[in-house]
Amino acid sequence: MDKPLARxxxxxxxxxxxxxxxxxxxxxxxxxxxxxxxxxxxTVHQGRLAEGPDRLLACLDARDSLMARMQRxxxxxxxxxxxxxxxxxxxxxLAHANGVSARVxxxxxxxxxxxxxxxxxxxxxxxxxxxxxxxxxxxxEDLASLxxxxxxxxxxxxxxxxxxxxxxxxxxxxxxxxxxxRFAPFIAEGRExxxxxxxxxxxxxxxxxxxxxxxxxxxxxxxxxxYQNTFAAxxxxxxxxxxxxxxxxxxxxxxxxxxxxxxxxxxLYTNILDTIQAELAPHMRRYARLRRxxxxxxxxxYCDVKAPLDxxxxxxxxxxxxxxxxxxxxxxxxxxYVEIVRTAFQRRWIDRAxxxxxxxxxxxxxxxxxxxxxxxxxxxxxxxAFVLAHELGHAGHFLTAQRHxxxxxxxxxxxxxxxxxxxxxxxxxxxxxxxxxxxRMRRWVLMQVLGTYHxxxxxxxxxxxxxxxxxxxxxxxxxxxxxxxxQRKAAILxxxxxxxxxxxxxxxxxxxxxxxxxxxxxxxxxxxxxxxxTALAExxxxxxxxxxxxxxxxxxxxxxxxxxxxxxxxGIDLASPxxxxxxxxxxxxxxxxxxxxF
Numbered sequence: 342m343d344k345p346l347a348r349x350x351x352x353x354x355x356x357x358x359x360x361x362x363x364x365x366x367x368x369x370x371x372x373x374x375x376x377x378x379x380x381x382x383x384t385v386h387q388g389r390l391a392e393g394p395d396r397l398l399a400c401l402d403a404r405d406s407l408m409a410r411m412q413r414x415x416x417x418x419x420x421x422x423x424x425x426x427x428x429x430x431x432x433x434x435l436a437h438a439n440g441v442s443a444r445v446x447x448x449x450x451x452x453x454x455x456x457x458x459x460x461x462x463x464x465x466x467x468x469x470x471x472x473x474x475x476x477x478x479x480x481x482e483d484l485a486s487l488x489x490x491x492x493x494x495x496x497x498x499x500x501x502x503x504x505x506x507x508x509x510x511x512x513x514x515x516x517x518x519x520x521x522x523r524f525a526p527f528i529a530e531g532r533e534x535x536x537x538x539x540x541x542x543x544x545x546x547x548x549x550x551x552x553x554x555x556x557x558x559x560x561x562x563x564x565x566x567x568y569q570n571t572f573a574a575x576x577x578x579x580x581x582x583x584x585x586x587x588x589x590x591x592x593x594x595x596x597x598x599x600x601x602x603x604x605x606x607x608x609l610y611t612n613i614l615d616t617i618q619a620e621l622a623p624h625m626r627r628y629a630r631l632r633r634x635x636x637x638x639x640x641x642x643y644c645d646v647k648a649p650l651d652x653x654x655x656x657x658x659x660x661x662x663x664x665x666x667x668x669x670x671x672x673x674x675x676x677x678y679v680e681i682v683r684t685a686f687q688r689r690w691i692d693r694a695x696x697x698x699x700x701x702x703x704x705x706x707x708x709x710x711x712x713x714x715x716x717x718x719x720x721x722x723x724x725x726a727f728v729l730a731h732e733l734g735h736a737g738h739f740l741t742a743q744r745h746x747x748x749x750x751x752x753x754x755x756x757x758x759x760x761x762x763x764x765x766x767x768x769x770x771x772x773x774x775x776x777x778x779x780x781r782m783r784r785w786v787l788m789q790v791l792g793t794y795h796x797x798x799x800x801x802x803x804x805x806x807x808x809x810x811x812x813x814x815x816x817x818x819x820x821x822x823x824x825x826x827x828q829r830k831a832a833i834l835x836x837x838x839x840x841x842x843x844x845x846x847x848x849x850x851x852x853x854x855x856x857x858x859x860x861x862x863x864x865x866x867x868x869x870x871x872x873x874x875t876a877l878a879e880x881x882x883x884x885x886x887x888x889x890x891x892x893x894x895x896x897x898x899x900x901x902x903x904x905x906x907x908x909x910x911x912g913i914d915l916a917s918p919x920x921x922x923x924x925x926x927x928x929x930x931x932x933x934x935x936x937x938x939f
Contacts, residue, residue, distance in 0.1 A: 344535055344697075345535065345537065345539075345540070345695055345696055345697040346694070346695070346696045346697065347425075347696060347697055348424055348425040348428070348694075348696045348697070348698065348699070350696070351694040351696050352694075353689075354689070355692070355693050355694040355719075356424075356689065356692050356693075356694055357420070357689055357690060357691060357692040357714050357715070357716075358688070358689040358690075359417060359420060359421065359714070361688075361711065361712065362413060362416070362417045362420075362708065362711055362714075363414075363417055366434070369414060369417055369418070369434075372410065372413075372414050373414050373437070373438065373441045376407060376410055376411055376414065376441065376445060377441060377444065377445070379407065380407070380445065380448050380449075382403045382406075382407065383400060383403045383404045383407055383448075383449055383452070384448060384449075384451070386399065386400035386403070386452075387451045387455075388451075388455070390452070390455040390456060390459070391455070391458075391459060391463075393467065394467035394468075394470050394471035394474055395471060397456070397467060397471075397474065398471055398473055398474050398477075400452060401452070401474075401477050401480075401749075404449055404452055405747065405748045405749050406748075407445070407449070408445075408449075408748065409709045409710060409748040411441070411442055411445050412708055412709055412748075413708040413709065413710060413711060414438060414441070415438045415439070415442055416706045416708045416714075417438075417708075418431075418434050418435045418437070418438035418439075419435060419438075419706065420706060420714055420716075421434060421435075422434070422435045422700075423692075423699065423700040423704075423716055424692070424696075424698075424699060424700075425696065425697070425698035425699060426515065426516065426518075426519030426520050426698050426699075426700060427519065427520040427697070427698040428698065432516070432520070435512075436505075439504070439505050439508065439512075440505055442504060443501070443502060443503070443504030443505045444502070446501040446502075446504055447498055447499075447501040447502035447504070449501075450494075450497050450498045450501040451494065451498070453484055453487075453491070453497065454491070454494035454497055454498075455494075456481070456484060457484065457485075457487075457488050457491055458494075464481050464485065468481070476747050476749065476750065477749060479749075479750060479900060479901050480749050480750075483602075483604075486601070487601070489591065490590035490591055490592065490598075490601075491590070492589065492590065500586075507582060509578070510575045510576070510578045510579040510582070510859055511579070511856065511859035511860075513575050514572060514575050514576075514856060514859060515700075515856060517568060517571065517572065517575075518538065518701070518856075519538075519698060519699075519700055519701070520698070521568075522538070522564055522565075522568060523564060524536035524537055524538075524541070524560050524561055524563075524564035525560050525563065525564065526560070527556040527557055527559065527560040528556065529550065529552045529553045529556040529557070530550060530552055530553060534553070534556075534557065536557060536560045536561060536564070537697075537701075538701035538854075539695060539699060539701045539718045540557075540695075541557055541558075541561045542701055542702070542854075543695075543718050543720050543722075543725075544720055545557035545558075545561075546558075546644070546647050547647045547648070547649060547722070547724065548648070549648070549649050549652030549653075549655065550652075551636070551638065551645065551648070554644050554645060554648060555642065555644055555645075557644075558642075558643075558644035558847060559847075561847070562846070562847030562850060565847070565850050565853050565854075566850065568853065569823040569826075569827070569850060569853060570822075570823045572823075572853050573821065573822055573823035573825075573826055576811075576821060576826065576852070576858055577815075577820070577821035577822070579858060579859055580595070580811060580812060580815045580821055581815065581821075583595040583598060583599060583812075583861075584812070584815060584816055586598060587599075594812070594816060595812050595815075595816060596610070596809070596812055596862065599861040599862045600862055602754060602755070602861070603754050603755050603756050603862070603866070603904070604754040604756075604903040604904060605754070605756050605869075605903070605904055605905060605915075606916065609756070609869070609905075609915065609916065610862070610865055612918060612921065613802075613805075613865055613868050613869060613872070613921060614802065614805055614806055614809060614865060616918060616921050616922065616925070617798055617802055617868055617921065617925060618802065618803075618806065618836075618837060620922065620925045621798055621799070621925050621928060622836075622837050622838070622839070624925070624928050624929045624932055625795070625799060625837070625838070625841075625928075626838060626839050626841040626842075627841075627932055627936070628791065628932050628935070629641050629646060629838060629841035629842050630841050631650070631932070631935060631936055631939065632645065632646070632648060632650055633645075633841075634939075635650050635651075635939050636648060636650070636652075640843050641841065641842050641843065642842070642843050642845065643834070643842055643843065643844055643845055643847065643848035643851075644847070645842075646795075646842060647792070647795070649788070650784075650788055650935070650939070651781065651784065651785060651788075654781055654785055655722070656723050656782070656785060657721045657722065657723070658721060658722070658723050658725070658726050659721060660693060660719055660721075663725065663726035663729060664686040666726060666769065666772060666773065667682060667726065667729065667730050667733060667765070667769060668682055668683055669772050670730065670765070670768040670769040670771065670772035670773075671730075671733075671737070671765060671768055673768070673881075673886040673889045674737070674768075674889050674892070674893060675889070675890070675893055677741070677893070678737050678741065678893060678896075681736065681737045681740050681741070682733050682736075682737060684712070685712075685713070685715065685733060685736060688712070690712055690713060690714055690715055690736065691714075691715045691716075691717065691729070692714070692715065692716045692717070693717050693718065693719035694718070694719075695718045695719070695720070699716075699718065700716060701718075702716075702856075703715070703716055703717045703718075703728050703729075703731070703732050704716050704732065705732040705733075705735035705736050705739075705762075707735065707736065707739035707740065707743070707751075709743055709748045709751060710743075710748075712736075712740060713735065713736035713739060713740055715729070715732045715733065715735075715736060716732075717729055717732060723785075723789060724789060724792065726769065727766050727769060727770075727789055727792070727793065730765040730766050730768070730769040731762045731763065731765060731766050732762065733762075733765060734761045734762030734763065734764060734765035734766075735758075735761065735762045737761065737765070737896070738758075738761035738762070738896050739751060739752070741893070741896045741897055742896060742897060742898070742899035742900075743899075744897075745897040745898075745899065746897075746898075746899035746900070746901065749900075750899045750900050750901050751899045751900060752899065752900045753898075753899060753900045753902070753904060753907060754900065754903060754904050755861070755862075755863060755866050756866045756869045756870075756904040757869075757870070757873075757904040757907050757908070758866060758870065759797070759866055759867050759869065759870025759871070760869070760870040760873035760874055760877075760908075761870075761896055762870065763793065763797065763867075763870045763871050763873075763874040764873075764874040764877060764878070764892070766790075766793050766874075767790075767793075767874050767875070767877075767878045768878075770786055770789065770790045770793075771878070773786050774786050780938070784934075784935065784938045787931050787934060787935055788935070790931065791928065791931055791932070791935075793871070794871065794928050794931075796867070797867040797868055797870065797871040798868055798871060798924075798925075798928070799837070801857070801864045801865070801867035801868065802864065802865065802867070802868050803833050803834065803837060804852075804855055804857055804858070804864035805862065805864035805865035805868075806833050807826075807829055807830055807833055807852055808858060808862060808864060810829050810833070811825070811826070811829065814829075826852050827846075827849040827850060827852075828849070830848070830849050830850070830851060830852045831844055831848065831849035834848055834849075869904070869915065871924060872915065872920050872921050872924045873908055873913060873915060873920070875920070875923065875924040875927055876908075876913045876915075876920045876923065876924070877892060877911060877913060879923070879927075880911065880912065880913070888911060888912075891910060891911045891912075892911055894910065895907050895908075895910045895911060898910070
């Protein structure tokens with residue numbers, strides 16, 4: 342395998358077109374300067390929000406306009422950094438954008454504190470008096486829920502001004518991962534192979550050759566090991582930050598603090614974690630034993646859990662063919678949605694290159710007033726098509742919401758965010774299976790679908806379990822160290838996999854791979870999304886594709902409803918334990934079918 346290209350060597354058609362955000366770096370710098378220069382369009386209202394509904398409306402509209410511009414400029418810097426995190430100029434630009442964002446947030450913090458200082462009932466009266474305020478209703482109600490936890494206006498302003506500092510753990514983790522960490526080449530099958538985060542996760546981890554998988558794993562773990570104490574200190578700082586903020590604001594725990602913005606009952610979080618771990622583990626252990634038997638391995642190592650069950654059968658798919666399949670898959674969503682997906686391929690919304698310094702994994706960024714931007718690393722595997730379908734699900738969701746909602750109402754609370762993206766993976770699997778007569782292909786697609794469940798119900802859910810345990814120990818006064826994180830991660834993996842998978846020292850360090858620990862309690866929300874998507878797919882199977890008309894209405898609603906209310910719009914009750922248990926049971930049925938096919 343050749344050494345990864347430098348970013349400048351990548352063909353433009355494999356990259357996204359950031360010129361549609363800003364025509365040049367100079368234009369971006371000018372926009373940031375203008376944002377700071379026009380802060381007075383909002384601060385002119387400082388000290389005057391009690392005057393009445395018209396004043397409040399003018400202030401909120403001005404603030405949202407400015408924040409949408411700041412979001413756009415911040416995303417531009419983040420996307421350029423994701424292209425090549427090792428480039429000092431991109432690092433500097435991201436720091437500059439973060440600095441401006443922190444200053445803007447601090448300057449605008451008066452809006453929240455003045456609204457919360459209004460007499461009880463004032464906001465509700467003003468909503469009735471000024472119909473144009475209705476667009477801000479959800480935001481105002483969310484703010485009211487924070488009132489018992491708000492600090493003094495000066496303290497809130499200072500905290501807002503510390504935005505760069507409070508976000509430092511995430512930046513340090515990402516900078517270390519993309520810019521500093523190096524992995525030694527390894528020898529397998531008689532030749533040398535380069536290694537990196539992207540190469541390991543996209544190419545070697547799912548490789549058919551056990552020799553390649555295991556040699557790549559050894560190289561990967563050796564590259565992680567020197568950073569474990571630094572990354573543990575970064576993780577510990579993130580945890581300590583949230584504990585301090587939770588206590589200062591009067592929350593029962595850091596978890597309650599972080600879950601407040603999710604707008605779901607605390608019990609949903611704990612039930613998802615407890616139910617899936619308890620009920621899914623037996624199925625996944627069966628799957629692991631099947632993999633060991635079919636592959637003829639004496640024991641299944643942690644680096645083997647994503648090995649293909651049919652190594653000789655590995656359908657390849659070009660980027661262009663994947664686009665055709667995805668478009669056919671999402672056809673039930675209707676012409677508006679299909680056109681969004683088609684345009685993503687036609688207008689370079691997708692960055693698929695595999696250059697050095699590029700961020701690992703995949704994501705979708707959706708600046709308001711523009712189109713989304715998607716990052717993946719394309720290797721011509723069918724798994725890439727499922728990942729791309731997932732990210733296009735985010736793109737379709739947020740662009741649909743933008744077309745029907747103002748900036749303040751585009752994003753739903755976090756537990757809903759993954760449902761539309763995972764739904765696209767389900768639709769893609771359905772499309773491939775619809776006219777596929779080859780039983781080997783059907784079996785292969787089942788394995789891809791199980792990969793989706795593994796990713797969300799195992800990888801991300803066990804991340805969430807680690808978070809739960811680490812926060813509990815930290816709040817009890819225990820230090821968060823590399824030794825603790827390795828020990829807890831190994832114990833969680835061993836409890837889940839039992840004797841079906843050998844958990845080694847490298848597996849214990851897998852907490853170092855994921856950025857999600859720096860996004861609040863994000864990991865468990867992937868499971869919520871998969872439960873929702875599974876329930877919706879079953880509803881479509883039973884009632885027909887007409888359900889997707891209602892689903893499109895849910896996407897248009899953006900953040901105007903809470904997550905459970907959004908799902909109730911399509912007749913799914915996520916507050917009930919049944920959808921979770923049904924989703925887990927569906928995994929069991931797929932494994933039953935696979936067992937019968939070998």
